[in-house]
Amino acid sequence: MIDNKNMILAVVLSIATLVGFEMYFKTTRPAPQPGAKVEGEQDAPTPTPPALKPGEATTDKPGRLPSAAPIKDAAIPTAPGLPTTAGALSRKALLKSSLRVRINTPRMHGSIALTGGPLDDLTLADYRETLDADSAEIVVLIPKGDKNAYFAEFGWVSPDGQPVPNAETVWKTRAKTLSPETPVTLTWNNGQGLNFSRTYAVDENYMFTITQKVANTGTKPATLYPYGLISRRGTPEVSGFYIIHEGLMGVANNTLQEIDYDEIQEQKQVKDSAKGGWIGITDKYWLAALVPDQNVLVSTRYSYRRESGDDIYQVDYLSAAMTVAPGGAATVQNRLFAGAKEVTVMDAYKEKLGIDRFDLTIDFGWFYFLTKPIFYALLYINNVVMNFGISIILLTMMIKLIFFPLANKSYTSMSKMKKLAPQMKTLRERFGDDKTRLNQEMMELYKREKVNPASGCLPILIQIPVFFALYKVLFVNIEMRHAPFFGWIQDLSAADPTSVFNLFGLIPWTPPDFLLIGVWPLIMGASMYLQQKLNPQPTDPMQAKIFQFLPILFTFLLARFPAGLVIYWAVNN
Numbered sequence: 420m421i422d423n424k425n426m427i428l429a430v431v432l433s434i435a436t437l438v439g440f441e442m443y444f445k446t447t448r449p450a451p452q453p454g455a456k457v458e459g460e461q462d463a464p465t466p467t468p469p470a471l472k473p474g475e476a477t478t479d480k481p482g483r484l485p486s487a488a489p490i491k492d493a494a495i496p497t498a499p500g501l502p503t504t505a506g507a508l509s510r511k512a513l514l515k516s517s518l519r520v521r522i523n524t525p526r527m528h529g530s531i532a533l534t535g536g537p538l539d540d541l542t543l544a545d546y547r548e549t550l551d552a553d554s555a556e557i558v559v560l561i562p563k564g565d566k567n568a569y570f571a572e573f574g575w576v577s578p579d580g581q582p583v584p585n586a587e588t589v590w591k592t593r594a595k596t597l598s599p600e601t602p603v604t605l606t607w608n609n610g611q612g613l614n615f616s617r618t619y620a621v622d623e624n625y626m627f628t629i630t631q632k633v634a635n636t637g638t639k640p641a642t643l644y645p646y647g648l649i650s651r652r653g654t655p656e657v658s659g660f661y662i663i664h665e666g667l668m669g670v671a672n673n674t675l676q677e678i679d680y681d682e683i684q685e686q687k688q689v690k691d692s693a694k695g696g697w698i699g700i701t702d703k704y705w706l707a708a709l710v711p712d713q714n715v716l717v718s719t720r721y722s723y724r725r726e727s728g729d730d731i732y733q734v735d736y737l738s739a740a741m742t743v744a745p746g747g748a749a750t751v752q753n754r755l756f757a758g759a760k761e762v763t764v765m766d767a768y769k770e771k772l773g774i775d776r777f778d779l780t781i782d783f784g785w786f787y788f789l790t791k792p793i794f795y796a797l798l799y800i801n802n803v804v805m806n807f808g809i810s811i812i813l814l815t816m817m818i819k820l821i822f823f824p825l826a827n828k829s830y831t832s833m834s835k836m837k838k839l840a841p842q843m844k845t846l847r848e849r850f851g852d853d854k855t856r857l858n859q860e861m862m863e864l865y866k867r868e869k870v871n872p873a874s875g876c877l878p879i880l881i882q883i884p885v886f887f888a889l890y891k892v893l894f895v896n897i898e899m900r901h902a903p904f905f906g907w908i909q910d911l912s913a914a915d916p917t918s919v920f921n922l923f924g925l926i927p928w929t930p931p932d933f934l935l936i937g938v939w940p941l942i943m944g945a946s947m948y949l950q951q952k953l954n955p956q957p958t959d960p961m962q963a964k965i966f967q968f969l970p971i972l973f974t975f976l977l978a979r980f981p982a983g984l985v986i987y988w989a990v991n992n
Contacts (some may be wrong), residue, residue, distance in 0.1 A: 513562040514540055518589075520603050521596040524621055527758065528556065531597065535586040536605055536617055538627065539563060539570030541757050543705075550901055550909055559705055559757050566729070568652040569700075571707060571755050573617065573629050576644040576737065582609040583643065590617070599623050612637020613743075625758025626768060634748040641743045645751040647709045648735035651700055654680050658703050663782050663895050667721045667734055669698030669708070670776045678721055683732065688722040695775045698734045699756070704897040706780050710754035711736050713773055759897050762794060782895050789888035794896060801898075807911055808904030811893065811983055815990045818889065822882050835870045886991075893983045904982065908939070911983035915939045936978045939985045944974030946992035 519530035522541065529541035542556035561569045563586075575583040584590070590605035597603040602620040609615065618630040635641050657665040657680070667678040671693035678689060694716045699708025711717045717736040724731050741749045756768070760781050769777040783790040793814070801810040819826070842864060850857040865871065893899060899912040907917055915937025917923045920930040923938065947970040977985050 510558075510561060510565050513564045516564075520592060520594055520605075522621070523596050523598050525599075525623055527621070527625065529560065531603070531605075531619060532562070533590045533592065533605065535563075535572070535588060536574075536584065536590050537563070537570045537572045537586075538619075538755060538757065539568070543759060546704075546759060547901070557705065557759075559707065566653060567655075568650070569707070571647070571649045571709070571757070573631060573645075573647045573753065573755075575615070575631070575633065576646055577641070578644070578740075579642060581613060581641050581643070582611060583613075584609075584615055584617075597621055612639075612745075613641055624764050625756055626772075627755040627757065628752060629755060630750060630752045632748060632750045633743055635743040635745055638745050640745065642740050643743065643749070644740050645738040645753070646735060647711065647753055647755070648733055649698075649700055649707050649709060649755075651732045652729050654730045654732075655702065660894070662784065662891065663703060665702055666700070667698075667732065668701050668780070669719065669721075669734065670696040670779065671698075671719055672696070673775065675776060675779050676721075680730075680732065683721055683723045684730070687724070688720055690721075691719045692716065693719065697756075697774055697777060698736060699780075700732065700734060701760070701780060703895070704760060704900060705758065706756060706760050708756045708780065709734065709736055710756060710772070710774055710777075711738065712751065712753060713775065715739065715751075761897060762791075762798070782891075784888075784891045784895075786884050786888040786891065789884055790891050793885075793888050794892045797892060798898065806904065807899060807902040807983065808908065808986060811911075811987050812990050814889070815987055818885060819991065822885070825881060832871065835868070839864065839868060839870060889987065890984065893987055894981065899981065899983050902983075904986070908982045908986075911986075912981045914979045915982050915985060932979060933975065936974060937982075939982055939989060940974050940978040943977060943985050943989040943992065944970045946989050947973055950992045 514530065518533040519540070520533065522529040522531065524544075526544050527541055528544055529538075531538055532540070539560050539562045541560035542558050544556060546557040547554045548557060559569070560571065561567050563570060572586075574585070577583045584607055588607055590607050592603060592605045594601070594603040597619055599622055602618055604616055604618040606614070606616045612635060614634045614636060616632045616634075618632075620628040620630070622628075629647075631645060633641070633643060655665075664677045664679070666680045667676075667683055669676050671691045673696075676689070676691075678686075683689070695713040696719075697708050697710045698719050698721070699706055701708075715738055717738045719736045720734070722733045722735075738751065741751065743749045754772070758764075762778070762781055765778045765780055768774055778791075783794075796817075797807075797810050797814050800813050801807050804810055804813065843861065846857060846860050846864065850860060893911075900910070902911045903909045904911055908915065914935065917937040918930050918935045919938075919941060920934045920936065921928045951966055951970065977988065
């Protein structure tokens with residue numbers, strides 16, 4: 420068995436890298452410290468701000484960060500005569516049920532509700548639901564009354580009972596449309612000497628800047644806490660792959676936190692306090708994230724509760740108290756990202772806006788130092804050839820050329836081991852019952868023939884991190900989504916749509932998922948089989964049969980993987 424040691428280790432380590440490495444670290448990663456338990460299904464206590472004592476107020480009283488989505492049926496903005504039950508109205512009906520300011524940018528469409536002032540309607544102009552150019556735009560944010568409500572709110576908390584804007588506040592504005600060139604300012608007076616204004620600005624991509632201002636025209640000072648929140652109703656369908664995080668996430672104290680939906684359901688809430696960073700909810704390709712002032716200490720919270728039979732997820736932050744003297748004013752500026760997780764865009768926000776580790780919104784994994792450079796190399800090639808499929812092939816060839824000296828050394832070592840197979844067989848026959856003596860004789864044989872049995876394995880070990888980094892790049896980046904190759908492959912992020920079991924569409928029958936074996940998986944399996952034939956074969960008959968079965972196993976295993984990954988694997992073989 421020792422003569423086949425290199426081949427067996429190569430196969431086992433490759434599979435272990437794909438299946439076990441990320442899963443191991445995911446399960447052994449220290450879990451965030453949970454906060455206090457929530458009683459029943461009521462709103463969880465808010466994170467304690469730097470100047471606010473724990474338990475100072477309750478959910479429905481001033482001094483607490485309001486629970487957002489949905490608050491109560493009475494708080495959902497509806498036009499007269501329309502149902503007020505959450506989820507009773509369609510998204511289109513909800514959008515028509517309140518006055519709104521349009522959002523129109525080169526990359527986003529949507530609106531801001533004047534009742535409550537939430538950002539709760541947003542679609543992405545550059546991304547569609549399907550490959551059909553006329554299909555609906557990807558929806559990122561959804562109004563409160565919808566069964567899948569997903570929105571962001573900003574406001575103030577008053578510990579001394581001053582009226583502050585809430586979900587029922589009707590803001591005033593003369594603006595009609597928010598665009599990169601035209602910010603929108605909403606105003607409201609509480610009737611007791613406080614004038615509130617909220618200005619929304621947006622850039623050419625996906626970042627909103629929200630500037631809140633309060634002017635005190637009364638005779639008494641006012642103490643207020645600024646807050647921001649993102650709320651999501653319902654547990655979304657996730658891709659289910661262990662190598663990518665979907666759920667709640669953020670950065671606090673220079674540390675990335677990733678909390679799955681099932682994890683927050685168990686913990687109920689997770690609290691922290693930090694200066695800088697961000698907090699949000701992520702899908703595979705889309706993200707909504709709050710970005711507080713990076714120079715201000717804030718209390719952050721991830722929370723979960725059940726309400727009306729639905730799962731409610733919320734991330735929020737509460738800033739330190741701001742005291743506004745009579746005749747004075749206070750201003751706070753925060754940001755909201757809502758859009759596609761494009762690598763170059765996220766990197767630009769990290770650098771230009773100084774958002775701590777904002778590039779980690781894209782799950783590059785543990786081999787970050789390799790994954791990101793490989794992505795930028797792939798992007799550079801694509802900017803030249805204008806086809807991600809061709810770019811994958813060219814990048815794979817380049818990596819193979821770079822590692823050719825190591826690979827060649829590995830194959831040479833395996834070839835030498837194959838030549839020693841007859842002598843090793845003789846030694847096993849002579850000393851099979853004496854393992855110690857057998858190992859001594861084999862070591863003498865290696866020394867005499869100047870063969871290092873580990874030299875064939877070590878080059879493969881060095882290549883495995885690069886292999887996994889490339890695998891990660893092709894899987895998690897939105898640049899692969901709906902990117903065409905040639906012929907029947909119109910989306911490199913989706914599986915090969917053909918199947919050999921219906922003669923690639925000639926038979927009008929749709930096979931079950933496990934029989935959807937397309938052209939590229941077959942090419943990959945055939946290339947793996949040919950690769951095995953070129954390598955030294957195991958001398959043990961049982962091992963030989965196992966190795967012959969592996970191409971078939973991998974063909975079925977990878978058949979439903981994204982086509983870009985299968986193309987990479989076939990070319991790599």
